[in-house]
Amino acid sequence: MAAPLTLLLLVAVTVRAALFRSSLSELISERVEVVSPLTAWKRVIEGLALLDLGVSPYSGDVFHETPLTIYLFHFLVDYAEVTFMVSVAGSSVVVTYLILFQFRKQKFALEADRYPLDCLELIRSPKEMYYIPLKVAMFYLLNPFTILSCVAKSTCGLNNAIIALFILSTIKGNVLLSAIFLSLATYQSIYPLTLCAPALLYLMQRQYIPVNFRRASFWWFIVQYAFMYLGSLFVIICLSFFLLGSWDYLPSVYGFILSVPDLTPNIGLFWYFFAEMFEHFRLFFLCVFQINVFFYTIPLSIKLKEHPVFLIFMQLAVISIFKSYPTVGDISLYMAFLPVWSHLHRFLRNIFLVSCVLLACSALFPVLWHLWIYAGSANSNFYYAITLLFNVAQILLVSDYFYAFLRREHHLTYGLYLKRKDGSEATLVLK
Amino acid sequence: YVRGIFKNLHGWFINCLRYLFCCFQDRAGQFFSSGHTNNWAVLVCTSRFWFNYRHVANTLSVYRSVKRLGIPDSHIVLMLADDMACNHRNPKPATVFSHKNMELNVYGDDVEVDYRGYEVTVENFLRILTGRLPPSTPRSKRLLSDDRSNILIYLTGHGGNGFLKFQDSEEISNVELADAFEQMWQKRRYNELLFIIDTCQGASMYERFYSPNLMALASSQVGEDSLSHQPDLAIGVHLMDRYTFYLLEFLEDIHPASKTNMNDLFKVCPKSQCVSTPGHRTDLFLRDPGSVLITDFFGSVRKVELTMETINLTDPIEQLESAESGELQKEMHTYADQLPVSEIIHQKPKQKDWHPPDGFILGLWTLILLVFFQTYGVKHLKHIF
Numbered sequence: 001m002a003a004p005l006t007l008l009l010l011v012a013v014t015v016r017a018a019l020f021r022s023s024l025s026e027l028i029s030e031r032v033e034v035v036s037p038l039t040a041w042k043r044v045i046e047g048l049a050l051l052d053l054g055v056s057p058y059s060g061d062v063f064h065e066t067p068l069t070i071y072l073f074h075f076l077v078d079y080a081e082v083t084f085m086v087s088v089a090g091s092s093v094v095v096t097y098l099i100l101f102q103f104r105k106q107k108f109a110l111e112a113d114r115y116p117l118d119c120l121e122l123i124r125s126p127k128e129m130y131y132i133p134l135k136v137a138m139f140y141l142l143n144p145f146t147i148l149s150c151v152a153k154s155t156c157g158l159n160n161a162i163i164a165l166f167i168l169s170t171i172k173g174n175v176l177l178s179a180i181f182l183s184l185a186t187y188q189s190i191y192p193l194t195l196c197a198p199a200l201l202y203l204m205q206r207q208y209i210p211v212n213f214r215r216a217s218f219w220w221f222i223v224q225y226a227f228m229y230l231g232s233l234f235v236i237i238c239l240s241f242f243l244l245g246s247w248d249y250l251p252s253v254y255g256f257i258l259s260v261p262d263l264t265p266n267i268g269l270f271w272y273f274f275a276e277m278f279e280h281f282r283l284f285f286l287c288v289f290q291i292n293v294f295f296y297t298i299p300l301s302i303k304l305k306e307h308p309v310f311l312i313f314m315q316l317a318v319i320s321i322f323k324s325y326p327t328v329g330d331i332s333l334y335m336a337f338l339p340v341w342s343h344l345h346r347f348l349r350n351i352f353l354v355s356c357v358l359l360a361c362s363a364l365f366p367v368l369w370h371l372w373i374y375a376g377s378a379n380s381n382f383y384y385a386i387t388l389l390f391n392v393a394q395i396l397l398v399s400d401y402f403y404a405f406l407r408r409e410h411h412l413t414y415g416l417y418l419k420r421k422d423g424s425e426a427t428l429v430l431k
Numbered sequence: 432y433v434r435g436i437f438k439n440l441h442g443w444f445i446n447c448l449r450y451l452f453c454c455f456q457d458r459a460g461q462f463f464s465s466g467h468t469n470n471w472a473v474l475v476c477t478s479r480f481w482f483n484y485r486h487v488a489n490t491l492s493v494y495r496s497v498k499r500l501g502i503p504d505s506h507i508v509l510m511l512a513d514d515m516a517c518n519h520r521n522p523k524p525a526t527v528f529s530h531k532n533m534e535l536n537v538y539g540d541d542v543e544v545d546y547r548g549y550e551v552t553v554e555n556f557l558r559i560l561t562g563r564l565p566p567s568t569p570r571s572k573r574l575l576s577d578d579r580s581n582i583l584i585y586l587t588g589h590g591g592n593g594f595l596k597f598q599d600s601e602e603i604s605n606v607e608l609a610d611a612f613e614q615m616w617q618k619r620r621y622n623e624l625l626f627i628i629d630t631c632q633g634a635s636m637y638e639r640f641y642s643p644n645l646m647a648l649a650s651s652q653v654g655e656d657s658l659s660h661q662p663d664l665a666i667g668v669h670l671m672d673r674y675t676f677y678l679l680e681f682l683e684d685i686h687p688a689s690k691t692n693m694n695d696l697f698k699v700c701p702k703s704q705c706v707s708t709p710g711h712r713t714d715l716f717l718r719d720p721g722s723v724l725i726t727d728f729f730g731s732v733r734k735v736e737l738t739m740e741t742i743n744l745t746d747p748i749e750q751l752e753s754a755e756s757g758e759l760q761k762e763m764h765t766y767a768d769q770l771p772v773s774e775i776i777h778q779k780p781k782q783k784d785w786h787p788p789d790g791f792i793l794g795l796w797t798l799i800l801l802v803f804f805q806t807y808g809v810k811h812l813k814h815i816f
Contacts, residue, residue, distance in 0.1 A: 052785050070787075071787050071791070071792075074787060176805060176806060239791060239794055239795055239798070242790055242791045242794065243791045245788075
């Protein structure tokens with residue numbers, strides 16, 4: 001596993017280095033699909049320059065990174081390209097290993113007994129599973145979205161690395177590290193808060209605590225985890241206060257994420273709505289849109305409480321689609337996990353449509369941007385249409401995987417070839 | 432006994448006062464010798480385009496010196512024909528350096544440019560000098576001098592025999608300039624005027640002056656070129672012209688209480704350093720250049736002396752006998768003592784880089800180490816690998 005992974009890393013690093021040195025890097029770092037006001041590298045440099053001039057970087061609307069990012073880049077600003085390549089390579093390695101550990105944990109033989117005989121083909125054999133970690137690494141490293149995000153030096157790569165470390169520590173079962181990385185991820189952008197639920201479910205599963213509201217051990221574990229999480233979040237926030245000596249960063253970072261003042265077009269859903277919103281209704285719709293991100297946590301975790309790893313995937317996808325300033329870097333993170341569920345392929349219904357739409361939209365984004373901004377013959381509706389279509393395709397992809405997952409579970413319980421009472425073949429209908 | 436002491440004190444007091452009085456009279460003579468009450472400066476850079484960076488740096492260096500020595504922005508008319516600090520080709524944006532190794536950033540953060548870009552034209556320059564501006568012109572763009580003003584005029588750019596090029600498209604001739612100064616004299620718009628020009632063949636520009644109280648300096652004679660000082664490899668252009676570079680070095684040593692006079696200014700940048708021969712013209716100037724202080728033109732030295740004595744100004748000022756020595760020397764404060772001279776001369780801005788506070792670094796790494804030992808101290812390492 002190490003050798004092919006190294007080869008893959010070499011290829012990925014070469015591709016990125018080649019792109020860094022070419023003239024495309026500046027073009028890419030200005031694309032709105034790849035960088036957002038939260039993650040743009042230009043703003044990081046601007047913030048550091050303001051700091052050198054003795055001005056707080058959070059004055060004005062330029063800089064929206066957290067103080068720990070300031071600290072990191074203060075020392076690494078000259079080695080930025082290497083930093084981002086290392087973070088991308090690191091997160092891919094982390095993700096590979098976490099898949100590996102996840103699979104090693106799965107006891108194949110034990111599971112085989114539980115299911116009806118004709119379902120054996122549904123269960124993955126170790127031979128199939130052998131190449132999946134490598135495929136995951138490949139999906140993350142060689143995904144054009146990741147490459148674009150890395151070449152643009154968007155700090156999304158760092159956020160993804162932290163989330164990957166969080167998932168690794170959760171799967172390893174280390175409660176403290178999981179809480180710490182989750183608080184770091186939440187500190188960077190608020191939305192990973194929703195990953196609390198799958199983390200809790202997984203850790204409880206690992207420690208054989210039944211998920212039952214009446215059990216004391218359940219609540220005790222939640223209290224422990226919440227204490228560690230909130231405590232480390234509090235410590236990190238206080239530490240950030242001591243970096244610059246002021247609380248300026250709170251409205252600049254979290255106020256910015258939550259109140260969405262910057263309406264630069266991106267691949268998300270917020271900008272168009274809020275550009276044409278009356279001020280009177282702005283707060284209401286802001287709440288609606290932000291709740292939309294957090295809303296799916298509880299229903300999904302109730303449904304998927306036996307399968308927290310899939311819940312993490314779903315949650316990541318929901319965050320990437322519905323967050324206030326999404327970029328292609330966020331999308332590449334959850335797409336990296338798709339090979340893990342390659343056994344669901346036989347149940348996916350819309351894979352062709354989704355992949356065509358995603359490819360077409362990715363190609364159309366720069367075209368319609370050019371037509372709108374430079375040629376002037378289109379307008380924002382064109383670009384937003386493609387944004388909408390892109391997000392619809394992503395939602396379709398995610399819901400398709402969800403459907404396939406549920407269907408596989410159903411088959412594992414009731415057998416693969418369903419028969420009605422009179423023996424004829426039955427069909428499964430999703431209601 | 433007490434009355435004796437009182438008489439002694441009284442006598443001593445009278446002597447002191449007489450001593451002070453004649454000192455004051457003496458200094459009152461010096462007080463009113465220069466004849467001006469306010470200072471103005473008109474600093475013009477006439478060339479645009481990135482490779483003429485040095486002209487903007489020249490002008491900004493003189494601006495910096497003049498401002499440092501006390502002339503406020505309201506009395507400075509700064510005209511820059513191009514923006515070098517925010518030029519796309521500037522590898523260090525928001526800076527204009529006047530010395531290689533980027534020692535001195537003359538742009539700083541309090542430069543007020545009154546005429547910028549295409550506003551720097553011959554017509555505007557002449558209108559400023561003569562005061563014939565439209566009524567809508569704001570005060571910052573006017574030269575509101577009176578007959579007690581000493582004006583410093585500094586021009587730099589590309590020039591030739593008898594002309595100075597503005598913006599690569601027009602020129603001002605020495606005849607026009609001389610006529611403008613005569614207009615200023617007729618309208619009583621200056622008390623004394625110092626004209627400095629740093630261009631090729633600069634001496635030709637002051638050849639035609641004919642108004643009184645004009646002193647002129649130029650960086651090169653007719654037929655000679657003024658050369659630039661040194662290129663900077665990081666920025667890619669020449670940063671300063673030689674004459675203004677040495678002028679700036681000379682001016683960095685001046686503080687508001689300096690007693691250096693014009694003869695020292697004429698010695699700035701001899702041929703060995705400048706390659707061209709700087710020239711000067713003092714025949715139209717009424718005072719002896721040796722008695723003219725540098726700060727009469729470059730600074731805005733307000734002469735303030737605190738006194739409790741009344742000075743009789745209607746009588747001619749005579750030199751009295753020096754007072755009885757000994758007795759009590761009352762402490763006299765001279766102007767120079769009140770200034771932090773060491774801070775005013777050789778001002779180099781301190782380039783401070785931001786560093787994260789030590790407490791933060793300590794706290795952060797302590798936490799990281801704690802977490803590390805918590806996870807890996809307790810668990811076995813073989814679970815990881």
